[in-house]
Amino acid sequence: MKLNVVLSGGESRSYEVMCESGLHRRLDRIIKDLSRGRRVFCVWDRFVHGLWGHRCLTATESIVWDASEQNKKLSAVEELARELVRRGADRHSLLVAVGGGVTGDVVGFLASIYMRGIPVVQIPTTLVAQVDSSVGGKTGVDLPEGKNLLGTFHQPLWVGIDPDFLQTLSEENFREGMAEVIKTAWIGDADLVRFLLDNSDDILRRRADVMAHVVFRCVEIKAGIVMEDEKEGGVRKVLNLGHTFGHAVERISNYTINHGHAVAMGLICAGILGRQLGYLDREHLNMLKDLLSAYGLPTGLPSEYSPDKMMSVFQADKKKVGNSLVFVIPGPPGKVIWKTIEDKKLIDEVIRLAQKIGKIYLT
Numbered sequence: 014m015k016l017n018v019v020l021s022g023g024e025s026r027s028y029e030v031m032c033e034s035g036l037h038r039r040l041d042r043i044i045k046d047l048s049r050g051r052r053v054f055c056v057w058d059r060f061v062h063g064l065w066g067h068r069c070l071t072a073t074e075s076i077v078w079d080a081s082e083q084n085k086k087l088s089a090v091e092e093l094a095r096e097l098v099r100r101g102a103d104r105h106s107l108l109v110a111v112g113g114g115v116t117g118d119v120v121g122f123l124a125s126i127y128m129r130g131i132p133v134v135q136i137p138t139t140l141v142a143q144v145d146s147s148v149g150g151k152t153g154v155d156l157p158e159g160k161n162l163l164g165t166f167h168q169p170l171w172v173g174i175d176p177d178f179l180q181t182l183s184e185e186n187f188r189e190g191m192a193e194v195i196k197t198a199w200i201g202d203a204d205l206v207r208f209l210l211d212n213s214d215d216i217l218r219r220r221a222d223v224m225a226h227v228v229f230r231c232v233e234i235k236a237g238i239v240m241e242d243e244k245e246g247g248v249r250k251v252l253n254l255g256h257t258f259g260h261a262v263e264r265i266s267n268y269t270i271n272h273g274h275a276v277a278m279g280l281i282c283a284g285i286l287g288r289q290l291g292y293l294d295r296e297h298l299n300m301l302k303d304l305l306s307a308y309g310l311p312t313g314l315p316s317e318y319s320p321d322k323m324m325s326v327f328q329a330d331k332k333k334v335g336n337s338l339v340f341v342i343p344g345p346p347g348k349v350i351w352k353t354i355e356d357k358k359l360i361d362e363v364i365r366l367a368q369k370i371g372k373i374y375l376t
């Protein structure tokens with residue numbers, strides 16, 4: 014399965030995303046064709062290289078790095094850049110990022126600034142990276158003050174997605190990715206929401222053909238949105254569904270809660286907000302809960318995330334985004350809107366209800 018991400022600014026800025034089981038075996042050939050004689054450097058997540066390095070891209074020069082959120086920082090970019098210089102990479106070279114979202118973001122960022130910018134191919138190996146970070150061109154690193162505070166938009170030359178990579182993913186990371194899948198499906202496709210509800214066994218078993226369908230559909234949805242609004246001036250905001258509440262949860266937990274779990278909690282909060290505003294009916298809110306529950310994700314907010322704590326994070330965010338906070342609000346599957354909400358009482362109520370819903374569900 015293939016699709017083209019067509020961006021304004023002409024053909025040179027458009028790229029192909031290919032998604033199929035077994036693609037990893039063809040990557041050397043494909044990348045050789047794409048490189049058109051340029052030198053190619055594959056930057057691998059060290060852990061992924063240990064699992065997959067003998068099975069694919071064996072003909073391409075490799076650099077391994079210790080990928081982790083802690084290491085997603087400017088000094089890692091500098092180290093990789095120096096390694097490239099030592100190996101003779103120049104402004105005609107091509108980088109290939111092989112790993113999860115951390116590797117994609119770091120190598121994408123490196124490519125965007127190395128000798129004023131060289132092309133990058135994304136080979137995402139986690140579910141998060143396959144359905145979310147590899148498409149759309151956002152790159153970046155963290156600062157001690159916050160995540161993704163330094164970054165660029167640098168669209169890839171090509172994206173190659175092989176659901177086979179998901180076979181070796183930890184249960185936790187797979188479920189984390191499912192939170193982003195659910196988010197994407199709810200934004201863009203009622204049929205995919207139904208499919209996720211009806212096929213949870215096969216999906217949790219990571220059946221390659223089923224995963225290829227799910228991942229490809231998510232990429233189509235995300236690519237459709239990115240094509241409309243590459244730099245998040247408008248509609249791309251909908252991709253933040255569940256993330257405003259989710260980020261507050263992550264912040265309060267001091268990042269001890271993983272992103273997927275936080276997004277799941279955020280989706281429930283957003284769902285309740287939708288219910289309070291009359292965009293989402295009870296049946297669909299229950300459907301959202303069932304969906305999260307089917308994939309072992311939280312369906313409510315633990316009591317330590319009090320309205321006061323959540324509000325103080327929102328206030329801090331508000332200052333950063335120009336004094337108003339935008340919430341993405343789900344309607345029925347396939348429909349979302351975004352809205353600035355100033356009503357503190359409403360948000361307070363939503364958080365209280367999210368805590369109750371979680372408890373009711375657990376009993």
Ligand SMILES: NC(=O)c1ccc[n+]([C@@H]2O[C@H](COP(=O)([O-])OP(=O)(O)OC[C@H]3O[C@@H](n4cnc5c(N)ncnc54)[C@H](O)[C@@H]3O)[C@@H](O)[C@H]2O)c1
Binds near residue numbers: 064160180182
């Ligand atoms: N650029 C964007 O638009 C965008 C979107 C969403 C998320 N992100 C970023 O993505 C990052 C999270 O991505 P992630 O969850 O992929 O994290 P990650 O890259 O840290 O990968 C998670 C873990 O899985 C391991 N791993 C990767 N592929 C594997 C495989 N096939 N088998 C076994 N283990 C494997 C990694 O070594 C790592 O330990 C965050 O930094 C986030 O900011 C970026």
Ligand SMILES: [Zn+2]
Binds near residue numbers: 276
């Ligand atoms: Zn996310």
